[in-house]
Amino acid sequence: MEKADLIITNAHILTMDKNLTEYERGDIVVKDGKIVDIGEDVGKNYTGSVIDASGKIAIPGLINVHTHAAMTLLRGYGSDNPLKVWLEEYIWPVENRFVSYEFVKDGTDLACYEMLKNGVTCFVDMYFFEDAVAESVKQAGMRAVLCTGILDFPNPGAKTPEEGIEKTKDFIAKFKTDEHIYPCVGPHAPYTCSPKTLEMAMEVAEEFDTLFHIHLSETEFEVHQIKERYRNTPVKHLHNVGVLNDRVLAAHVVHPTDEEIELIAERGVKVAHCPESNLKLASGIAPVPKMLKAGITVGIGTDGTASNDDLDIIGEISTAAKLHKGYWKDPTVVNAKEALLMATREGARALRLEDKIGSLEKGKYADIVLIDKRKPHLQPMFDPYTQIVYSGKGLDVNTVIVGGRLLVKNREVLTVDREYVLYKSSYWYKKISENT
Numbered sequence: 001m002e003k004a005d006l007i008i009t010n011a012h013i014l015t016m017d018k019n020l021t022e023y024e025r026g027d028i029v030v031k032d033g034k035i036v037d038i039g040e041d042v043g044k045n046y047t048g049s050v051i052d053a054s055g056k057i058a059i060p061g062l063i064n065v066h067t068h069a070a071m072t073l074l075r076g077y078g079s080d081n082p083l084k085v086w087l088e089e090y091i092w093p094v095e096n097r098f099v100s101y102e103f104v105k106d107g108t109d110l111a112c113y114e115m116l117k118n119g120v121t122c123f124v125d126m127y128f129f130e131d132a133v134a135e136s137v138k139q140a141g142m143r144a145v146l147c148t149g150i151l152d153f154p155n156p157g158a159k160t161p162e163e164g165i166e167k168t169k170d171f172i173a174k175f176k177t178d179e180h181i182y183p184c185v186g187p188h189a190p191y192t193c194s195p196k197t198l199e200m201a202m203e204v205a206e207e208f209d210t211l212f213h214i215h216l217s218e219t220e221f222e223v224h225q226i227k228e229r230y231r232n233t234p235v236k237h238l239h240n241v242g243v244l245n246d247r248v249l250a251a252h253v254v255h256p257t258d259e260e261i262e263l264i265a266e267r268g269v270k271v272a273h274c275p276e277s278n279l280k281l282a283s284g285i286a287p288v289p290k291m292l293k294a295g296i297t298v299g300i301g302t303d304g305t306a307s308n309d310d311l312d313i314i315g316e317i318s319t320a321a322k323l324h325k326g327y328w329k330d331p332t333v334v335n336a337k338e339a340l341l342m343a344t345r346e347g348a349r350a351l352r353l354e355d356k357i358g359s360l361e362k363g364k365y366a367d368i369v370l371i372d373k374r375k376p377h378l379q380p381m382f383d384p385y386t387q388i389v390y391s392g393k394g395l396d397v398n399t400v401i402v403g404g405r406l407l408v409k410n411r412e413v414l415t416v417d418r419e420y421v422l423y424k425s426s427y428w429y430k431k432i433s434e435n436t
Contacts, residue, residue: 004048005404006030011053011370013038014384015360016060016344020337022384028058030366033403038360055374056398057384059340060359061121061367062313063347066213066251066272066301068127069136070099070107072114073428074306083219083281083307091306092155095128098432099156104129106424108136113416114311116140118394119369121402122347122357124249124272124301126186126213128157130171134181141407141415143179143367145351146171147186147213150201152194161197165204172208179403182353184211184249189218190234191225195241202243211352212243216250219283223255235260244269249350251301252277253291254284261287265294270350273342275320277303289324289333299350300342312394313343321389336389370399 007030013023015038027043029036037046078090104127115123122143125133130146137144148157148171150164158164168185175181185208187193187201193214205212217223217234226234235256238244246268253271256264264271273288291298300316302308317339324334348358357367371388373379375396378387388396400408407415 001045001047004029004031004036004046006049007043007046008051008053008058009043011056011058012384013058013360016341017359017361028360028368030404033366035360035362035364035366038362053370055372056370057373058360059369059371060344061357061369061402062119062343063299063358064115064120064123064302064311064313065249065299065347065350066124066274066303068304069111069125069133070104070127071304071306072110073103073107073425075309077306083283084221086281094432094436095156099128101129101132103428105132105136106428108133109416110421110425111311112136112140112142113413113418113421116400116408116413116416117397118312118314119397119400120311120313121367121400124213124351128155134175138180139415141402141405143402145182145184145211147184150187150197151192152197165200168204172210176208184213186213189215190237191222198241198243205247211249212247213249216253217255218252220255233257233260235263239263252286254278254286261290261294265296270297270299272301272350273298273320274301274303275323276316277307281307285323285327289328292338297346297349298342299347314388314392314394317343318389336385339389340385366401366404368401369397371396372398
């Protein structure tokens with residue numbers, strides 16, 4: 001018998017591969033951090049540590065394709081305001097006053113704890129002091145695509161866009177070969193970055209072959225502002241500047257025209273859909289069914305917890321599936337399988353990591369989530385996709401494994417100290433409350 005590091009047995013496996021292969025009672029064999037075998041009864045051919053997953057559904061680790069992790073420390077701050085007011089009168093002033101390496105580290109620790117509890121194994125982060133984010137991610141044992149927010153005006157990360165670009169280059173050089181940290185380039189948005197800044201950012205992304213992450217067409221205000229400045233809509237503006245290509249991951253994309261949707265599809269741009277944040281900020285509803293029909297890769301994101309206000313991807317895909325049915329008055333759009341794919345395989349494709357994560361297949365990293373299906377709200381289980389998307393919650397996650405390493409066992413996070421993150425969140429609440 002062959003030696004393995006970990007054998008998961010008796011799981012109901014949803015591989016999320018291109019054929020949506022499913023095993024009602026299957027095994028997953030892990031060695032050196034990767035899946036080396038998967039299928040019915042294959043575990044008997046190996047020896048090693050065993051996890052009996054009877055009564056559990058195995059799915060790939062969930063992927064959050066857009067967030068600002070450290071903003072857990074601003075959860076609920078300035079709520080019930082439009083995006084422009086929320087940013088300019090609440091978020092940016094408090095960030096300029098309090099955001100530091102310590103703030104970002106503490107906020108990301110809290111975010112990693114929350115995401116792991118909800119089955120998220122990989123996330124995309126755009127914020128400041130990304131070295132602190134990387135430190136939290138590696139301590140937690142997760143994966144993350146990280147970028148420093150680049151803006152044309154002074155911010156906690158840099159005084160100028162040129163400084164932001166240089167810090168981005170340094171960060172990429174530091175983590176380019178890391179198995180858990182995937183550095184990328186993050187110009188904030190077309191209304192906060194000049195064409196010159198966008199061009200500089202894309203030059204770096206192309207030089208180092210990274211993702212280019214940007215907020216795009218998020219609000220009607222943005223659309224009007226870009227039209228006034230550049231006499232074009234946001235997507236077309238990026239196209240005219242020469243920064244619309246297949247390395248772009250565009251967050252939100254709530255207000256594209258039909259012509260822009262065609263352009264996004266043609267240029268291979270990926271979209272991070274953040275339905276709950278867009279609803280809370282009254283930004284609108286992204287035309288995701290049209291995007292999917294056009295062949296656009298759409299992943300699912302929470303956005304930051306200051307505008308969501310949680311990091312539960314299962315809740316997010318449930319909202320996405322139901323929201324579009326209601327808005328388009330069509331119960332067939334964004335079905336359960338499509339929704340779960342957005343949080344797994346399609347999310348990985350959006351990050352250009354589909355050869356590493358996003359599905360349970362031989363050769364891919366063993367990033368695995370076990371969901372406890374023995375819950376009253378998940379029974380009877382006629383269809384696991386339907387039950388996860390429409391009845392499931394992050395609270396149903398029992399076990400989380402990243403690269404073959406056990407990070408959550410019986411709903412207990414093993415790599416992030418719960419009491420410490422609660423203490424630090426209380427510390428920052430008091431500090432901000434007493435000084436604003």
